[in-house]
Every structure is written in C-alpha cells, then in structure tokens.
Amino acid sequence: MNLNDIQELIHAYFDGVIPADKRQLLRHWLLLPTDAEKKDHALKMVWNHAEPDTTDVDTALEMFRNNRQRYEKQRHKRRRLAQSLRWAAVLAIPLLTAAAAWKLSADYHAQPQLAEFHVGEGKIDSLTLSDGTKIIVNSASSLLYPATFNPHGDRRDIFLVGEAHFEVAKDSRRPFVVHAGNLNIRVLGTHFNVRAYGDDSDIITTLEEGSVKLSDNQNAILMKPGEQIAYRRSDGLMRRKQVRAGDFRLWTHDNIDFHNQTLKVILEQMAALYYVKFDVDKALDLEQRFTMNFNRTENIDEVMTVISRLSNHFQYHKHGNIIKLYKKRKEAAPSSTDT
Amino acid sequence: MPERKFFAHLRSSDEQVKYLPNPPYMSTHESDSILLAALSQGNKAAFDVVFRKYYPKIKFFAARLCGDKAEAENIAQDIFMQLWIRRNQLIEIQNLENYIYVMTKNASFEIIRRSLQRQRIVQETASEEPDDNIIDNELHYKELMAIIKEEIERMPAQRRRIFLMSRREGLSNEQIAQELGLSKRTVETHISLALQQLRHLMPLLELLTLTLMLTREQQF
Numbered sequence: 001m002n003l004n005d006i007q008e009l010i011h012a013y014f015d016g017v018i019p020a021d022k023r024q025l026l027r028h029w030l031l032l033p034t035d036a037e038k039k040d041h042a043l044k045m046v047w048n049h050a051e052p053d054t055t056d057v058d059t060a061l062e063m064f065r066n067n068r069q070r071y072e073k074q075r076h077k078r079r080r081l082a083q084s085l086r087w088a089a090v091l092a093i094p095l096l097t098a099a100a101a102w103k104l105s106a107d108y109h110a111q112p113q114l115a116e117f118h119v120g121e122g123k124i125d126s127l128t129l130s131d132g133t134k135i136i137v138n139s140a141s142s143l144l145y146p147a148t149f150n151p152h153g154d155r156r157d158i159f160l161v162g163e164a165h166f167e168v169a170k171d172s173r174r175p176f177v178v179h180a181g182n183l184n185i186r187v188l189g190t191h192f193n194v195r196a197y198g199d200d201s202d203i204i205t206t207l208e209e210g211s212v213k214l215s216d217n218q219n220a221i222l223m224k225p226g227e228q229i230a231y232r233r234s235d236g237l238m239r240r241k242q243v244r245a246g247d248f249r250l251w252t253h254d255n256i257d258f259h260n261q262t263l264k265v266i267l268e269q270m271a272a273l274y275y276v277k278f279d280v281d282k283a284l285d286l287e288q289r290f291t292m293n294f295n296r297t298e299n300i301d302e303v304m305t306v307i308s309r310l311s312n313h314f315q316y317h318k319h320g321n322i323i324k325l326y327k328k329r330k331e332a333a334p335s336s337t338d339t
Numbered sequence: 340m341p342e343r344k345f346f347a348h349l350r351s352s353d354e355q356v357k358y359l360p361n362p363p364y365m366s367t368h369e370s371d372s373i374l375l376a377a378l379s380q381g382n383k384a385a386f387d388v389v390f391r392k393y394y395p396k397i398k399f400f401a402a403r404l405c406g407d408k409a410e411a412e413n414i415a416q417d418i419f420m421q422l423w424i425r426r427n428q429l430i431e432i433q434n435l436e437n438y439i440y441v442m443t444k445n446a447s448f449e450i451i452r453r454s455l456q457r458q459r460i461v462q463e464t465a466s467e468e469p470d471d472n473i474i475d476n477e478l479h480y481k482e483l484m485a486i487i488k489e490e491i492e493r494m495p496a497q498r499r500r501i502f503l504m505s506r507r508e509g510l511s512n513e514q515i516a517q518e519l520g521l522s523k524r525t526v527e528t529h530i531s532l533a534l535q536q537l538r539h540l541m542p543l544l545e546l547l548t549l550t551l552m553l554t555r556e557q558q559f
Binding site for chain 1: 384387412443448454523545
C-alpha cells in the first residue's frame, strides 16, 4: 500500500468517517507489521496537527497530583515491587547509561527549583524576580522561573507559555534567556514583549530598548530597538518588521487614552492591541484627530463602534480578524442638516 | 492621498531577516534539557507545565486511536505517572514530544491488542494469508476511499478547499486561516461541516460492505 492511501485511510479513521463495523478491523490492520513505517508516519502527522480542546486539563491535573501523592506515600511506607511492575507494564524505557548517571551528579543538583506563575483567562498580573526583573503577564499565560537565580551561574533562564512584557534587570555576567517553544530570547538588560500563546502559529517578539538575540536550533539573529520579529513555530522562519514598539505593550495598561490623536495612530495601536488588521479605504482621512479613552476589557467591536460613531465618516466591517473601513455614503459636509 | 493599510501581523511588508553567520548561541536540545533536567529532579511546577501542554493531545489521540474515551484518560494518566516514576531517566530523552507520542501510540496499541484478543480476532486470523488480503477483502478500503473521495468532490468549493488543505497538505487550522485570510473559527466550522458531511456517508458505506460480501458469495 502506498503512503498516500495509508494516510487517507488513517485520516478517515481519526475523523470518525469509517463505518462502525469496520473500525475494529482497521485497528487490527494498524497493528500488523506490514508498512509499519508508513503507518507510523501517518499517525505522527495526525498527532502533529491535532488541536484538542483543553477544557478538562485542570481536573485531570488534580487527579494526577492525587495519584502521585498516593504513589509517593505508598513508596515511603514500604517497597511495593508488585505495584511498580504493574505501572512498568505499560511500556519500556531504556536503562540509565553511564552518561546519564554522570549527568545526575553534582552539576545538575546545582539546578534551582523552578516555580510556576500562572495567570488565568481574562486577567493580568505582574511579578518581580529575585534579580529585580519586572514581568507583566497577560491572560491565560504561564511563567516557569527559579525562586533565586544561581549567583555563580552564567545565565538566568525562564520559560514562557502565553504573553508577557519584560523589564530585565541589567546583569552582563548573566544573560537573561526566555524560552518560548523552540525559541530562545537572550537579553542583557532591556524592555521587550514576547507573545507566545500555544495555539498561535508565530511567536512575536517586540523590542523597545536594549539588545536581544533570538535563536533556535538552526539560526540566530540580533534585534534592535523598534524591531519586531515573528518566529514561525512550524519551520523556524523569522520575519522582521519595524514598529512603534510601545504599541505592543498597550495591553499592560488598564486604560488607553488618546488625546487629540490621529485616526492613523489610533488604528495602528488598536491593531497592535487586538491583533487585527485594518484594510482602509483610500478616501478616508486618517489625519482627523480624536480624544477618547478605552478600558482594556472592552473588545474590538465595542471599540470600533465608538470610533465610527465619533468619526461619523466611515463604516466598518469585520471579517474574522480583518476589519475593513469604508467611507460612509452620506456626505459629512458641515453645512448639511440631518433629521 | 496615498493608500494606507495597517497590518499587525507580519504578512506583507516584512523583511526577510539575515541570520547570524556564527553557530547559534543555544540549541533547542540544550533548552529542552533544562526543562527535562527540572523534570528529572522531580520539579512539580515543571511537571505541571508539561502536563498542561501534552495531556489534551494524549487524550485526544489515544481516544480516537483506541475508540475508547475512558481508556484514553487512563492512558494519559498512566503516561504522566510513568514520567514521574522514571523521572531520573528523562535526561536521556532527545525530544520530549516525540517520546510522549511513542508512549501514547504504544499504550494505545496495547489496549487495542487486548481488545482484539478478547474478541479472538487475532487467533482466528493467525493462519490466514498475508496482511494485504485482510485489507482488500475485509476492509474494502479501495471502494471505501473512492466513495469518500467522491463525496469530497461534492463539497462546496470553500469547504473542500479547507478540508483538503487540512487533511491532504497537513496544514494546521491556524495556517489555513492565515493563508486564506479567515478567522480560525471559520476554518474550524468548515472542517466540522466537512466531517459531518462525510459521516453521513456511513450508512452508505455499511451498505457497500454488505453488497460486496453478498457479491463475493455469489461468485462461488
């Protein structure tokens, strides 16, 4: 059987398209040694592209913690060889090699304990690390960091899932490294923003001041202030853009104030804040100025409604995360009278 | 007045970056091993992060593979218990995700094996001809796939396009959304409709099986 057919069959199976009476047969087929490599390739593909929902993770995590606690209690009470053999039946893991044994020695025991800082959906919180680094963490994000950075170490490492803004305390002896997915963001002392939500296809790093080196397994680049790099998770491709870096930390403010600001700047900042694109009618005057105030908790629809009413010059239409602005048909001449 | 467009995402008006000529400062392997080192020391916060990241995928994959949701939850919990029990050996791992994938696959296969043994299918086919015959004669996969392909052709253009980008080209929902300028939810809806459409085929596919079985008997 060729790879394409195997892939189609396995995809159809995972999609629940194979009739019920055939499914057990297909499972039997999967276990057969014929074309095992091709079958595994197809299965891995399904695994890589799976986007499952995460609704019951917290409950499951609680269950895992309880199981682990129970396991540890029993282990300390007495040796239960039978118990561990039952767990061991699930699969085999290679035995410790000499290399691994060495790694378990002094060096690794020096590793600090990592603590987790988690911010729930819809919230924003901040923390200050032991070196004075200030971090503001956005909704649905997690930070893994050591309680104290090793004073004799040559680095300060933290892990990020989600979005955070960093003001890193200067320490030339110990570069600060943010690990987000496969990307490593290395700084000395600087202000920058990292957006690395698990379900985003890109990790977006925006630099306000200082200097930053981005690297992964294959490539490394240097960032300058005012630059924004999008790192594509799937293949490590990096794209650079010049931006007004401050726009990308607007999410850290409770309120956003515009004082006599041009529509151009307002839209640019809304685009950065809500991660939308604006497609603007040529005829619209983007130099008109507005004074307005938004609360961070308002969504893009509420914001656009307010702006379009204030402006009275345009209508907007939202397609997904693209917002088109059209010039309003009715002439907004000052002398016209509306009923 | 010049035309103006604003983009928050980096699609047009991007510059290609010039990568540094020196070897990268830190490889992924090294950064992974920091997390794995934390796991191997029994760092519970590190376990939490890894759990949150992989539990949904393990459960989803195992559930579809075994055809059993309850077993899938057991498999997922088993895997993390295994990782905990064998945490000292985790430093050996090169790629944590691949390792977890293999664990999930093996555990699921084991569940399937037990289920097949219970139904004595494995014993029955032990003396049968080589594997391909099982597929051709029993699964009728060629006919099955032909019907499915035909139904895909019958889908509305956008739905078909999105479905094929996902299943044939292997693009993620996010990648499809960016490629076509749609929201991720729209993409998900299209795929969901496509699957619904294909699942409606099932009674027909079952009828096909019956027909083929009867035809085969008649040939004798």
